[in-house]
Amino acid sequence: MSSAIINGKEIGQEIRKSIAERVQLLKEQGVTPGLAVILVGNNPASQTYVRNKQKSCEAIGIFSELIQLPEDVTEEELLVQIRSLNHRNDIHGILVQLPLPKHIDEDKVIATISPDKDVDGFSPVSVGKMMLGQETYLPCTPFGVMKLLEYSGIDIAGKHAVVVGRSHIVGKPMGQLLLQKDATVTYTHSKTPDLPSITKQADILIAAVGRANFITKEHVKPGAVVIDVGINRDDHNKLTGDVDFKAVDGIASHITPVPGGVGPMTITMLLYNTVQSAENTLVQDK
């Protein structure tokens, strides 16, 4: 029997519908949620990501402003832009598309974004609050995975979740969010010996590696929920995940496809955080 597909496109659309309703309510109160996106240089993948984010904003009535800076922009010029956006009342979310050119200190740039507008959830303040379980903007990809699990009715408490990958933007926060929902979490990474012996214990397996078809039959326990965060292009430029879908289909109880799984959720949660930020300003004004 095939595994049940967790359809991120459908779940994402359902969530976007409710976000669009919140945008309407905000507009009735005189507030249009605004997202500023800063793009440095001409990286084609980054350009595509930014275009998609802007289109998604437009589709649900969020105002988005693109600030394009040349590849050789100085770090200080970029910081000046961010500081000015921090002070603008019409901008509720600020996003700096990564990666940045090598001469710019990414950590410094992210730390300059006001925590009140850090809708990517990457700043040290947001990360710290997330670790403490305090209210903050959660990083969009792991937040999206949590929504996929929630909407699919998958119990997390008491389950063994194994996360493959420990990046700041996916793996690490993913494990934290699962821990907060009472999973027993194991992190694995490139130095983990005998990976399959660990992943095979997972009730919930999260693949965030960045290697096409890396997770295969030998890694998956029968009945496990498999979430594929990976976005890789194969030799024919076809999108593939980190999970060998064909090999794992039928072994996992649930699986996310690529495309159409985690991908659509990341932008959805960016929209969610931006609207949340706009709503927060109304509460502060009261």
Ligand code: NDP
């Ligand atoms: P990184 O390259 O930053 O991190 C990859 C992680 O995988 C590292 O922690 C690395 O370990 C680990 N890893 C590498 N090789 C192995 C191995 N052989 N065994 C076990 N672990 C290994 O990637 P990201 O976290 O940024 O992204 C992961 C994937 O998710 C990529 O395909 C990316 O494109 C995709 N992605 C998808 C998003 C979406 O919206 N769906 C959003 C963001 C990312 P170590 O730390 O030891 O080097």
